[in-house]
Amino acid sequence: MTTAPELTILMPCLNEAETLGSCIQKAWRFVRRCGIPAEVVVADNGSTDGSQAIARECGATVVDVPVKGYGSALIAGIRAARGRYVIMGDSDDSYDFAELDPFVDKLREGRELVMGNRFRGGIKPGAMPPLHRYLGNPVLTTIGRIFFRSPCGDFHCGLRGFSRDSIMRLGLQSPGMEFASEMVVKATLNGLDICEVPTTLSPDGRSRPPHLRSWRDGWRHLRFLLLFSPCWLFLYPGLALAILGLIATGWILPAPRHIGDITLDIHTLLYAAMAIVVGAQAVIFWACANLHGMSEGILPNNPSLRALIDRLTIERGLVVGGGLIIVGLALAVLAVSTWSNVAFGLLEPTYTMRLAIPSAACIVLGFEIVFGAFVLNVLHIRRPRELGLQRGLP
Known part of the structure; x- marks a missing residue:
C-alpha cells in the first residue's frame, strides 16, 4: 500500500493462535464490504504459540513489542498505525470485527473517541464473569464518571475507535490493563469529542484462562482513577x-x-x-x-x-x-x-x-x-x- 490508509484495525496479541486468524479474517471482510482503505496491525507482546506467523499469513502487519503489558502493546501499535482512524479490539474473538460500521460512521462525523458499550449492546451468556459484570465494571465506571464527568458508560470495553492524532497528543503511557482507563480519562480531561455505540460481547474462543486478573487489574484501574483525581x-x-x-x-x-x-x-x-x-x-x-x-x-x-x-x-x-x-x-x-x-x-x-x-x-x-x-x-x-x-x- 503506497498511500496511507484511512483506517487501522489494531489487535493486541499474546498467545492468541486459537482466535487471531478468525479476528483478522473478520476484519478483512469488513474492509472489503465497506471498500475502505485499511490495514490490520497486530501488536504482538512476545507470543510463543506462532501467533505472529498466523497474523502474517492472514495479511496483517505484525509489530513486535518486547515490553510486556496490554498497554505497552497498544501504545506501540498506535504509534505504528498509518491510518487516520484506529479501531482497537481484543484478539480473543469476543468482538465481531466484521461489524465495525458504527465506529467508522462516528469517526467520519468528527468524533475523536468512539467507545463501545457492552451493557447497551448485549453481553452473551458466559461472555463476562458475574464479578466483572455486576461489581467490577459498574463500580469502576461509576467512579470514573463521578471523578471526571466522563460520558462513558463502559470504561473498560476493549473495542473502541479513535482519531490517531488526537490520541497520540494525550501521551498515553500506562503499560498494563489500566491503559483502558487512561485513554478514557485523558480524553475526557482534554476535552475530546467522545461518544458511545452499542457493542456485543461474545464468549472468547480460547481454551486457556484470560490474561486479565480480576482483583489485581481492578486495583490497578482504581489506583489510576485516584491518582488522576x-x-x-x-x-x-x-x-x-x-x-x-x-x-x-x-x-x-x-x-x-x-x-x-x-x-x-x-x-x-x-x-x-x-x-x-x-x-x-x-x-x-x-x-x-x-x-x-x-x-x-x-x-x-x-x-x-x-x-x-x-x-x-x-x-x-x-x-x-x-x-x-x-x-x-x-x-x-x-x-x-x-x-x-x-x-x-x-x-x-x-x-x-x-x-x-x-x-x-x-x-x-x-x-x-x-x-x-x-x-x-x-x-x-x-x-x-x-x-x-x-x-x-x-
Missing part, C-alpha cells in the same frame, strides 16, 4: 476531615458534652484535633499533586487552579504557619503555668488537656503549612530546558 483523593476527604474536626473541637473544647449516656470529653477532643491536622495535610498534598501534574503534563493545565496555587507563597505560608505556631506555644506556656500552680505535681487532665491538645494541634499544623509552602515553591522551579537554554543556564 487529586480532588477526590486528597481535597474532598481532607476538607471533610478538617471541617468535621473543627466543628467537634469547637463543641467539645469548652466543656464535656453528653449525648444520652455517652460523654464526649478530652479523648474525643484529641481525635478531633487529629482530624484537623490530617485534613490540612491532605489539602496540602492536593495542591502539590495538582501543581506537579500540570507542570509535568500529567494533568491538563487549569489556569484558575494554577493561579490559586501560585498565591500560596513561602511568605504567606510563613505568616499563617508562624502565627499558628505562636498560638500553640502560647497555649503551651499557659498549660505549663497551670502546672506550676500545683508545684509541678499531679494535674487534672480534663482541664489541662483542653490546653495541651489545641496547643499541639496548632504547632503541628503551623509547621505543616510552613513546610508545605516551601514544597509548593520547590515544585514551581522550572528545569533549564523549560526556561530556555538560550539564557545561558547550566
